[in-house]
Amino acid sequence: MVGKARIRVRITPTVERVSRVVHGLGLHTVCEESLCPNIADCWGRGTATFMIMGDVCTRGCRFCAVKRGTPKPLDPAEPERIAKAVELLGLRYVTITSVTRDDLPDGGASHYARTVRLIKERVPHVRVEVLTPDFQGDAGLVKLVASSGVDVYAHNIETVERLTPHVRDPRAGYKQSLRVLEAVKEYDPCIITKSSILLGLGEEEHEVIEAMRDLRSVGVDILVLSQYLRPTPRQLPVARLYKLSDFRRLEEKARSLGFSYVLAHPLARTSYKAEEAYEEAKRKVNCK
Numbered sequence: 001m002v003g004k005a006r007i008r009v010r011i012t013p014t015v016e017r018v019s020r021v022v023h024g025l026g027l028h029t030v031c032e033e034s035l036c037p038n039i040a041d042c043w044g045r046g047t048a049t050f051m052i053m054g055d056v057c058t059r060g061c062r063f064c065a066v067k068r069g070t071p072k073p074l075d076p077a078e079p080e081r082i083a084k085a086v087e088l089l090g091l092r093y094v095t096i097t098s099v100t101r102d103d104l105p106d107g108g109a110s111h112y113a114r115t116v117r118l119i120k121e122r123v124p125h126v127r128v129e130v131l132t133p134d135f136q137g138d139a140g141l142v143k144l145v146a147s148s149g150v151d152v153y154a155h156n157i158e159t160v161e162r163l164t165p166h167v168r169d170p171r172a173g174y175k176q177s178l179r180v181l182e183a184v185k186e187y188d189p190c191i192i193t194k195s196s197i198l199l200g201l202g203e204e205e206h207e208v209i210e211a212m213r214d215l216r217s218v219g220v221d222i223l224v225l226s227q228y229l230r231p232t233p234r235q236l237p238v239a240r241l242y243k244l245s246d247f248r249r250l251e252e253k254a255r256s257l258g259f260s261y262v263l264a265h266p267l268a269r270t271s272y273k274a275e276e277a278y279e280e281a282k283r284k285v286n287c288k
């Protein structure tokens with residue numbers, strides 16, 4: 001049925017071990033909470049995605065099943081525990097992401113920056129990617145996070161410009177999100193940037209190509225295209241299920257527009273194959 005997908009999660013000994021450490025430290029991974037089908041693959045390769053700043057979002061995007069409400073105060077010890085987990089698990093590549101925290105004066109930017117710094121202090125060789133909210137388009141806050149030692153800065157535009165007001169929370173904005181990605185490159189052109197578009201929300205293909213052009217115009221290196229799957233009946237219905245051949249066609253187009261790495265697959269997630277994408281993009285961007 002359109003919009004309903006059954007996803008199998010494979011539980012391996014590595015998945016059990018990582019899960020024990022993560023829960024023992026009172027942490028949350030997106031990998032487990034979203035029942036990501038790629039979990040065994042990612043954790044087996046020493047990569048994981050941690051969610052910081054709680055599980056309640058101040059926004060209400062219409063494609064997203066994250067709880068909406070008033071979040072709890074920040075846990076100041078969380079960055080240290082994340083760094084400890086990265087060390088204990090011997091991870092090679094870590095993604096840090098969060099809900100949007102419009103309730104915090106800095107949107108949680110300093111919490112992100114502290115988390116990245118502590119990880120890099122404990123495990124200097126680990127690669128760290130952040131997938132941040134838009135910080136209401138405040139370039140200073142984006143740069144605060146970018147300056148903490150991140151290797152990859154991701155921020156998702158999620159959909160095409162026309163659908164943004166219908167799909168995302170009114171406080172989000174298509175141009176605001178482009179500005180976030182632009183601010184990272186202004187701070188340091190050698191930081192790899194990345195963004196994702198969900199397909200199947202009612203967009204036309206020419207609008208997807210326009211969004212790709214807009215992302216390239218602010219220097220985005222890595223593009224992820226995936227199929228929108230309705231999480232529960234409360235979210236928007238699926239307007240179209242793309243075929244693999246559609247993904248291949250759009251992937252080719254994206255490559256021709258100059259993205260260093262394109263991941264286009266129905267089940268692609270922003271953090272899937274993140275290390276491979278980083279290595280490829282870094283080689284092409286040609287920075288030390």
Ligand code: SF4
Nearest residue numbers: 057059061064066100
């Ligand atoms: S801001 Fe992010 S976490 Fe919050 S509702 Fe929108 S997509 Fe979901």
